[in-house]
Amino acid sequence: RWSSLTLLPNELECSIxxxxxxxFDNLTSLTILKT
Incomplete structure (x- = not known):
């Protein structure tokens, strides 16, 4: 089966x-701050 992402318009996929x-950036920043 195709994943649903392949059905999305490129623009929407990019925003996602x-x-x-x-x-992910936020999580990484939080982890670094906690150290």
């Missing part, structure tokens, strides 16, 4: 990826 990256 960007959001995920931002979330």
């Amino acid at each position: 990826l960007t959001s995920l990256l931002k979330e």
